[in-house]
Amino acid sequence: MKLKNKTAIVTGGAGCIGSAIVDKLAEEGAHIAVFDLDESAMEKQCAALTAKNIHIEPIPVNICDYADVQRAVLSVKERFGKIDILVNNAGVSARKEMRAFADQKLEVVRRVIELNLFGTLHCIHAVLPSMIEAQSGKIVNIASLVGVNGVWGNCDYGAAKAGVILATKTLAIEVARKNININCVSPGKVPRQEDIPEDEEAFARQFTFLSRMCTGRDIAEMTVFLTTEAASYITGQNFIVDGGRSLGLKGDYCGDCRPCKK
Numbered sequence: 001m002k003l004k005n006k007t008a009i010v011t012g013g014a015g016c017i018g019s020a021i022v023d024k025l026a027e028e029g030a031h032i033a034v035f036d037l038d039e040s041a042m043e044k045q046c047a048a049l050t051a052k053n054i055h056i057e058p059i060p061v062n063i064c065d066y067a068d069v070q071r072a073v074l075s076v077k078e079r080f081g082k083i084d085i086l087v088n089n090a091g092v093s094a095r096k097e098m099r100a101f102a103d104q105k106l107e108v109v110r111r112v113i114e115l116n117l118f119g120t121l122h123c124i125h126a127v128l129p130s131m132i133e134a135q136s137g138k139i140v141n142i143a144s145l146v147g148v149n150g151v152w153g154n155c156d157y158g159a160a161k162a163g164v165i166l167a168t169k170t171l172a173i174e175v176a177r178k179n180i181n182i183n184c185v186s187p188g189k190v191p192r193q194e195d196i197p198e199d200e201e202a203f204a205r206q207f208t209f210l211s212r213m214c215t216g217r218d219i220a221e222m223t224v225f226l227t228t229e230a231a232s233y234i235t236g237q238n239f240i241v242d243g244g245r246s247l248g249l250k251g252d253y254c255g256d257c258r259p260c261k262k
């Protein structure tokens with residue numbers, strides 16, 4: 001166990017990738033505070049892990065509301081005594097409201113940036129003072145391939161995730177001497193439960209160069225590695241975990257590219 005007695009906060013910990021990160025942290029012996037809006041999903045998840053003797057607590061919080069985040073962070077300090085790890089995972093694109101920027105409503109753009117960029121910054125801002133005081137900490141931000149490459153309809157989400165990647169690099173410089181590491185993991189396409197296709201192989205062929213789809217576990221492995229001592233010389237980096245998708249044009253990156261779908 002590489003994280004025995006470490007305390008970790010995972011935002012969006014009840015979602016697809018977040019729950020895989022929570023499971024992996026638990027396997028490594030960490031105590032976990034889950035920050036999420038979805039109270040019933042969190043309760044279910046925490047009950048299942050508590051039954052396996054894992055110290056995990058659900059903390060309902062809206063990361064877009066800084067006062068709410070401060071309250072939640074204080075509650076973690078009271079309940080767990082310290083914060084060693086913060087994984088900023090909560091986030092989402094406009095999904096069904098996605099459209100070309102010229103046709104997009106600015107309120108949608110603002111909402112997407114508020115959640116993905118400000119939500120992440122709120123949590124870092126609230127947690128940093130205690131990490132600085134402890135002269136120790138590991139922060140991992142879940143960004144996206146969409147924050148590295150342009151994707152149609154994702155001006156807001158791409159800008160927010162690119163902002164997260166650059167905030168990571170800037171903060172890494174600012175907190176390095178405090179013994180705090182901060183990095184990003186950028187997933188490619190990770191189907192959520194409701195998106196899992198019938199033909200997983202065809203989906204994998206469409207979206208990666210490997211022969212299988214990406215899972216939350218793939219993202220969790222890299223994320224949790226970055227929270228361990230083995231990664232203590234790594235900071236300010238963005239790790240793309242996409243099965244090679246970004247190595248070349250593939251699937252919806254090239255629109256109608258028949259040859260690469262074979």
Ligand SMILES: NC(=O)c1ccc[n+]([C@@H]2O[C@H](COP(=O)([O-])OP(=O)(O)OC[C@H]3O[C@@H](n4cnc5c(N)ncnc54)[C@H](O)[C@@H]3O)[C@@H](O)[C@H]2O)c1
Pocket residue numbers: 011012013014015016017018035036037038061062063064088089090091092093115119142143144145186187188189190191192
């Ligand atoms: N799934 C993908 O293909 C993919 C690809 C690239 C990046 N990502 C990123 O990975 C992260 C996780 O995505 P996912 O696919 O697991 O999404 P998901 O929708 O399954 O999970 C997101 C979780 O965040 C919570 N959440 C949403 N708004 C919140 C708020 N204001 N305050 C607190 N919690 C909130 C939701 O309740 C949910 O549990 C996100 O940052 C996403 O942008 C996902």
